[in-house]
Amino acid sequence: MAGYFSYFQKTPYTLSDDPRANLQLVTNILHRSKFLREITENTALYYPYQIKEGETPEIIADKLYGDVNRHWIVLLFNNIVNPYYEFPLNDSELDDMILKKYGYTAEVARNTVHHFEQEITRSTIYNGNISETNVDRYTISEYSANFSTGVLTQRNLPSIDISIDGGTEIIELNDAGTILLQQATVYKAVSVYEYEFALNEERRVIKLLDAKYVQAVEQEFKKLMIDG
Numbered sequence: 001m002a003g004y005f006s007y008f009q010k011t012p013y014t015l016s017d018d019p020r021a022n023l024q025l026v027t028n029i030l031h032r033s034k035f036l037r038e039i040t041e042n043t044a045l046y047y048p049y050q051i052k053e054g055e056t057p058e059i060i061a062d063k064l065y066g067d068v069n070r071h072w073i074v075l076l077f078n079n080i081v082n083p084y085y086e087f088p089l090n091d092s093e094l095d096d097m098i099l100k101k102y103g104y105t106a107e108v109a110r111n112t113v114h115h116f117e118q119e120i121t122r123s124t125i126y127n128g129n130i131s132e133t134n135v136d137r138y139t140i141s142e143y144s145a146n147f148s149t150g151v152l153t154q155r156n157l158p159s160i161d162i163s164i165d166g167g168t169e170i171i172e173l174n175d176a177g178t179i180l181l182q183q184a185t186v187y188k189a190v191s192v193y194e195y196e197f198a199l200n201e202e203r204r205v206i207k208l209l210d211a212k213y214v215q216a217v218e219q220e221f222k223k224l225m226i227d228g
Contacts, residue, residue: 045217046077049208051088065214073214076221078206088203098196109193111160116140117188118166124173125180140187158189 051060057071057080065073080086089097095106104112117137124132143152158164166185173179209217 045213046207046209049206051204051206054090057083057087060208064208065211070214070218073209073217074206077209086203088200094196094200098193101196102192104192106193109196110191112192113160113189114192114195115190116142116155116157117190119186119188121184121186123182123184125182127178158187160189160191163188 049060057074058068060074061070062068074080075083078086098104098106098109102109102112116139118140120136120138122134122136123130140155142155142157144155145152156164164187166187168182168184171181171183173181
């Protein structure tokens with residue numbers, strides 16, 4: 001298949017505010033939106049995929065679609081415009097990104113607080129056995145507010161290595177006391193490295209078009225981009 005952008009329509013555009021400025025024909029990447037909406041809303045066409053360390057769109061396309069040039073399908077299906085920033089980085093790339101973004105080495109980033117979180121673990125207990133557990137995390141400020149007086153008070157905050165136990169509460173959900181809700185609260189400090197690492201890991205789960213639909217999608221995409 002020819003280059004990904006070769007099928008996109010061109011649109012006149014200029015960066016100048018001067019109405020007399022010459023317009024240039026540029027690739028209209030927004031033209032893909034209708035096509036993208038139609039295929040990504042059809043859950044029968046795709047399945048979730050966990051990106052492995054070191055995998056690029058080209059490697060994934062070659063491995064699953066048999067053609068490195070089909071990397072555009074991986075990007076298009078996940079609405080990725082900039083693979084460098086929207087695809088998971090390897091360890092060294094992540095270290096470089098943190099250095100550029102924050103000015104911290106990886107070691108400094110691991111020991112620098114990005115934000116503080118309240119982590120609440122809720123467990124449903126039925127007849128003495130835990131049947132379900134959910135964990136929610138909320139970002140908190142360094143101050144707590146008394147809304148009746150408007151006074152801000154400095155919180156007792158955790159450090160990178162030491163969390164603060166906020167206590168455990170048990171709530172009876174039925175009169176017999178056989179169903180309980182246990183809520184355990186912990187306050188944690190999230191480091192810069194931990195924060196960026198978590199964001200990077202979230203990008204590892206993508207949607208991949210089932211290989212049996214690749215040829216049909218290629219043909220439809222080409223038709224839509226040329227015919228409009």
